[in-house]
Amino acid sequence: MAQTVVVTSGKGGVGKTTTSAAFASGLAQRGYRTVVIDFDVGLRNLDLVMGCERRVVYDFINVIHGEARLQQALIRDKMLENLYILPTSQTRDKDALTTDGVARVMEELQTQFDYIVCDSPAGIESGALRALYHADAAIVVTNPEVSSVRDSDRILGILAARSKRAEEGAEPIREHLLLTRYAPKRVQGGEMLSLDDVQELLRIPLLGVIPESEVILQASNQGIPAIHMQGTDVALAYKDVVARFLGEERPLRFVQPEKTGFFKRLFGG
């Protein structure tokens, strides 16, 4: 049976799609058969970030409406052979995701994969609810700012009350905090909330911290998930995230401001 992981946030633009792509790629690198699904109907960003937009013929919505078989809509990743993308439609609206339809597709995916990663749309409405409904675990993507933390809190409440697990009275969804776009210098300057602040407010286990980095933009422009950007901080940070998710211990990095130049270090800053 597959494990279903939702990447969610409430607030928009915090890094869900970036994280879904990197995290799913990381699981596949570790040898797990993984599928990543775009639940953001109407926007369709995941295929761009995964660099497979030109190969989309059928999508999630077509499968739900019986216009295509699941196998026709699944796109194999260009870099990892055990990673598949289930893209969404850009022309339909959110109502095209029916509860029953999603349940049927999830059930079919269950038998074929080890991990199902769901890239949630922003907000707390139907689209986000559908994305989190089947989850066994949740990655709550949060930026170090008050509004993002508030929305994450809101989503945590919804995870605890509105998911399938909650409705059936099963074990609650495993909750993981992922702090993204973290700029230690700006935290030090008091412009951003610190990791401690965010943890104190949300009180769920920390999965990792992804630094703010231009590499993310370069990666998404090239259609390469950030975890493949060899030797960069963000790639290393996302690898740590995957390792921790799989139960391995990894010390936190990229949470201190970078050491400044040689001379500063020599003469003391």
Add this chain to the structure above:
Amino acid sequence: MNATPTKSTLRLSGGVFTLSILRLTHASAKTLQAELAAQGPALRLVQGAAIILDLTDIDPSLSLPFSEWLTILREAGCFPIGVRNVSDEQAEAAAALGLPHLRGSDAKAASAPPASNTAAGSVFSQPLRSGQRQYARGGDLVCLGAVNAGAEVLADGHVHVYGPLRGRALAGVQGDESARIFCQRLEAELVAIAGVYMTLDAEHPLWGKAAQVSLDGEHLHIIALEN
């Protein structure tokens, strides 16, 4: 007859909503108006909200001032959208004003963690998160974890919060002036007792401290919880 049927643009779908229920205990429009005026802040909770009028406590043979109620409630900022627990005659009068008769049952707040409810009150062991709201009817409300910013706890009796209190807490919401609020860490957005409320910020001398809130006449008193 048109041979080519045009495609309908109407779409009907179902949805489940949580609504507030206002239970009226008397048939007089004047009393309602007076009570609304007296309730003040407690009623802010339903501002802009759709509400159902529950008439359980009202004699089913009475003819009711639905039209006046509607005016008063709308003026108070809420939107009655239906009635329940009414006699057939009352339902008919309500329906004539666009208030359908609803037969739903009270639901436990759908988006809130489970509570253990006993005669002594309600105990929540999960944190209450932004957007969640809990009401302990007829007793105390105890929250073992945090009440986060944007969450709201209400009780007819006392409110006790053993984690940080960062949201809103309202005790004695039915008017019990002896109700109090106790918290381990006072960082609340708002505290209220029997309708007397106060907003707080980090300037407050007891901010972040263990404190209790009580009502003395018109004023809220916040003092440190000694231990």
